[in-house]
Amino acid sequence: MSDETLKLTPLHAAHLEAGARMVPFAGYSMPVQYKDGVLKEHIWTRESAGLFDVSHMGQARLRGVSPLSAFEEVTPGDFIGLKPGKQRYSVLLNKKGGIIDDLMAGRPDEDGLFVVVNGACKDNDFKIIDAELAGQVRIDRLEDRALLALQGPKAAEVLANHAPDAAKLAFMETAALQAFGVDAIISRSGYTGEDGYEISVPGEAAMRIWNTLLADARVKPIGLGARDSLRLEAGLPLYGHDLDETVSPIEAGLAFAVSKKRRDARDFPGASRIAAELGGELSRKAVGLKVEGAPAREGAEIADADGTVVGVVTSGGFSPSLGYPIALGFVPPALAVAGTVLKVIVRGKAQTAQVVPTPFVPHRYVRKV
Amino acid sequence: MRFTKDHEWVSLDGDVATIGITAYAAEQLGDVVFVETPEVGKSFAAGEGLAVVESVKAASDVYAPVSGEVLEANSALAEAPETVNQAPEADGWFAKVKIADPSTYEALMDRAAYDAYLETL
Numbered sequence: 001m002s003d004e005t006l007k008l009t010p011l012h013a014a015h016l017e018a019g020a021r022m023v024p025f026a027g028y029s030m031p032v033q034y035k036d037g038v039l040k041e042h043i044w045t046r047e048s049a050g051l052f053d054v055s056h057m058g059q060a061r062l063r064g065v066s067p068l069s070a071f072e073e074v075t076p077g078d079f080i081g082l083k084p085g086k087q088r089y090s091v092l093l094n095k096k097g098g099i100i101d102d103l104m105a106g107r108p109d110e111d112g113l114f115v116v117v118n119g120a121c122k123d124n125d126f127k128i129i130d131a132e133l134a135g136q137v138r139i140d141r142l143e144d145r146a147l148l149a150l151q152g153p154k155a156a157e158v159l160a161n162h163a164p165d166a167a168k169l170a171f172m173e174t175a176a177l178q179a180f181g182v183d184a185i186i187s188r189s190g191y192t193g194e195d196g197y198e199i200s201v202p203g204e205a206a207m208r209i210w211n212t213l214l215a216d217a218r219v220k221p222i223g224l225g226a227r228d229s230l231r232l233e234a235g236l237p238l239y240g241h242d243l244d245e246t247v248s249p250i251e252a253g254l255a256f257a258v259s260k261k262r263r264d265a266r267d268f269p270g271a272s273r274i275a276a277e278l279g280g281e282l283s284r285k286a287v288g289l290k291v292e293g294a295p296a297r298e299g300a301e302i303a304d305a306d307g308t309v310v311g312v313v314t315s316g317g318f319s320p321s322l323g324y325p326i327a328l329g330f331v332p333p334a335l336a337v338a339g340t341v342l343k344v345i346v347r348g349k350a351q352t353a354q355v356v357p358t359p360f361v362p363h364r365y366v367r368k369v
Numbered sequence: 370m371r372f373t374k375d376h377e378w379v380s381l382d383g384d385v386a387t388i389g390i391t392a393y394a395a396e397q398l399g400d401v402v403f404v405e406t407p408e409v410g411k412s413f414a415a416g417e418g419l420a421v422v423e424s425v426k427a428a429s430d431v432y433a434p435v436s437g438e439v440l441e442a443n444s445a446l447a448e449a450p451e452t453v454n455q456a457p458e459a460d461g462w463f464a465k466v467k468i469a470d471p472s473t474y475e476a477l478m479d480r481a482a483y484d485a486y487l488e489t490l
Contacts, residue, residue, distance in 0.1 A: 228426075
């Protein structure tokens with residue numbers, strides 16, 4: 001895609017001003033890193049607070065007579081049981097139980113569902129939801145809104161200065177409230193494994209809010225490079241890499257996204273496959289790997305102790321927090337046991353890779369306030 | 370010191386060529402977290418992959434600017450890959466090779482020509 005066709009977020013000028021290196025991502029020109037670089041930005045987020053522009057992601061309201069029950073037709077989550085003020089992680093499933101996208105859906109208020117989907121998938125997602133749920137829900141895309149993520153152990157004390165009500169949210173709670181003088185939708189969630197918030201605001205106010213948060217010495221802007229290394233350490237899958245339309249939530253280690261009630265009812269797309277997988281008929285399973293030597297990147301083969309190729313790395317890289325390479329990948333369930341010693345093939349050479357539990361770096365979510 | 374369009378540098382002392390990546394390349398790569406240096410005794414033709422340098426984000430090949438046999442690899446980079454960022458055109462060298470044909474060194478860009486090339490990027 002040429003630069004001319006790339007879309008810009010409302011914070012584009014701020015990124016250029018801050019010396020960001022811009023790259024094409026999901027059809028947008030996005031900051032991959034600022035002047036400090038990926039390693040320092042990563043560590044800063046783990047130790048203080050990082051501010052991310054994630055305005056490329058797709059925000060929408062699902063409105064209608066009963067948007068919660070309608071949304072259950074395209075996901076395996078318990079949305080009928082979703083209480084106001086709560087948010088759930090879920091997946092859009094195709095008829096074969098493969099993941100069309102992963103998403104967050106919440107009830108910040110009484111106005112239907114507020115959903116946030118991946119930027120690269122958003123047009124397709126909303127087209128599919130619209131087609132599947134035609135006549136039941138109306139999708140109102142919120143393309144005039146920006147999305148900021150404030151992540152890290154100091155995120156809560158920083159945000160409390162600007163949005164005291166947001167400090168009352170616990171992990172996976174969400175609220176529509178006044179903050180920074182605008183109508184904001186704030187959830188206590190994120191994609192780094194740290195405590196933090198995702199903050200939806202009107203696009204025209206985004207620059208002012210971005211600068212307001214950065215005026216706090218505890219906050220620095222963080223690019224997509226560190227966002228990727230942070231989510232990898234947190235063991236969180238990335239759509240298009242660890243997840244795609246062939247991968248089921250059970251294979252991906254996302255069984256928690258398939259609610260108990262829905263498992264019993266088997267009333268979601270691909271339910272028969274997912275029931276079989278839950279019953280033990282699983283051909284591959286996502287694992288975390290601690291890699292010795294060079295980083296094993298996406299596409300690197302995984303071999304067993306005998307050298308037989310048994311799987312593939314779906315994302316991998318160097319862990320700034322741990323100081324060694326880590327990876328996510330698929331292997332047969334029998335080999336998906338922590339402690340299993342495998343090999344990854346990097347540039348033709350076999351390197352030791354041990355199956356380890358994920359997250360690689362413990363989550364620090366604030367579940368009670 | 371001489372330079373390539375792929376942003377390797379080479380310096381020549383007798384018939385021993387020391388090879389690394391330029392400050393520009395190190396800046397573009399960002400934080401170097403791993404370097405794969407070549408085995409001593411192995412021969413490379415100019416343009417062949419000599420080493421691999423990895424940032425947090427990606428792996429990049431380092432090509433041999435001249436043909437020759439590897440005499441020494443910079444083993445210090447195994448423990449301290451960040452040296453490539455800190456001193457790319459000095460302590461961050463990758464390998465020393467016995468140059469096959471010293472005239473190929475002279476044919477590469479000098480500092481002025483490389484700087485002019487960078488201006489075009």
